[in-house]
Amino acid sequence: RVLGHCLRAPPLSCFPRPPQAPPPAHSPSCLCPGSLCKLVASGDEAGSEGRCVGCRRYRCPWRSEASDPPGAGIPGLFSRVQTPVAAGRSFSTSPSQHQASSPVWKLGRLNHVAIAVPDLEKASSFYRDVLGAQVSEAVPLPEHGVSVVFVNLGNTKMELLHPLGSDSPIAGFLQKNKAGGMHHVCIEVDNINAAVMDLKKQKIRSLSDEAKIGAHGKPVIFLHPKDCGGVLVELEQA
Numbered sequence: 001r002v003l004g005h006c007l008r009a010p011p012l013s014c015f016p017r018p019p020q021a022p023p024p025a026h027s028p029s030c031l032c033p034g035s036l037c038k039l040v041a042s043g044d045e046a047g048s049e050g051r052c053v054g055c056r057r058y059r060c061p062w063r064s065e066a067s068d069p070p071g072a073g074i075p076g077l078f079s080r081v082q083t084p085v086a087a088g089r090s091f092s093t094s095p096s097q098h099q100a101s102s103p104v105w106k107l108g109r110l111n112h113v114a115i116a117v118p119d120l121e122k123a124s125s126f127y128r129d130v131l132g133a134q135v136s137e138a139v140p141l142p143e144h145g146v147s148v149v150f151v152n153l154g155n156t157k158m159e160l161l162h163p164l165g166s167d168s169p170i171a172g173f174l175q176k177n178k179a180g181g182m183h184h185v186c187i188e189v190d191n192i193n194a195a196v197m198d199l200k201k202q203k204i205r206s207l208s209d210e211a212k213i214g215a216h217g218k219p220v221i222f223l224h225p226k227d228c229g230g231v232l233v234e235l236e237q238a
């Protein structure tokens with residue numbers, strides 16, 4: 001029910017399939033038949049918006065690639081012109097809706113989930129020694145007022161944040177949340193400047209005038225949690 005997940009199967013079980021799997025056969029967990037995909041590809045099906053009705057993928061293995069929209073199928077990037085989830089569920093998007101907004105930037109993969117921690121060594125030890133994750137050394141980032149430890153999870157990362165310096169944003173957070181807790185999520189975008197301009201038009205406030213270089217050496221910008229459903233969102237240039 002989430003963009004990129006199969007509607008008819010447990011999430012993530014539809015695609016990608018194992019590399020060795022023969023593509024044409026129907027996956028046991030995906031009920032997407034080739035005929036549906038062809039209808040979608042030719043634009044005959046209401047709500048197609050260029051995606052497979054069955055598995056919701058632009059690059060459904062059962063459909064022709066001829067009608068993929070620009071940018072579709074780039075690993076990890078979702079088109080900005082995709083239908084909101086609610087409309088997608090009802091398959092009601094018309095082609096004219098699809099063309100209404102130009103895709104100036106695209107949302108990508110989840111880069112990391114950041115956790116504010118009162119004790120960096122204790123938190124590192126939990127992820128490394130108890131959960132068995134691969135954990136980095138602590139990295140000081142004075143320009144952000146934090147020390148950071150990265151926990152590698154394979155498909156994404158966690159970022160353990162501890163205050164550094166006197167005016168760290170994490171210090172205030174930990175005053176309110178003594179045991180620590182989830183601080184922000186970081187999502188990649190393919191064009192951070194276009195994203196910030198577009199979001200500004202939509203009255204989503206950025207927390208700095210321009211992007212700064214973040215923990216991975218790439219431009220990042222934070223969006224106000226009050227404009228993002230109560231979640232502090234960091235955008236990072238992919």
Ligand SMILES: C[C@@H](C(=O)O)C(=O)SCCNC(=O)CCNC(=O)[C@H](O)C(C)(C)COP(=O)(O)OP(=O)(O)OC[C@H]1O[C@@H](n2cnc3c(N)ncnc32)[C@H](O)[C@@H]1OP(=O)(O)O
Nearest residue numbers: 141144146169172183184207214215220222225230231232
């Ligand atoms: C290295 C880099 C990277 O990953 O690349 C990083 O992570 S740097 C990570 C550290 N850097 C940042 O966080 C930079 C962006 N953050 C900020 O500018 C600030 O921390 C704000 C998010 C604006 C919060 O500012 P401040 O603490 O001064 O204000 P405040 O405590 O009064 O909070 C204002 C309202 O926002 C809420 N609020 C505060 N922090 C929040 C958070 N992390 N998640 C969700 N809501 C949050 C508060 O509960 C409050 O709501 P109520 O009014 O309802 O009580």
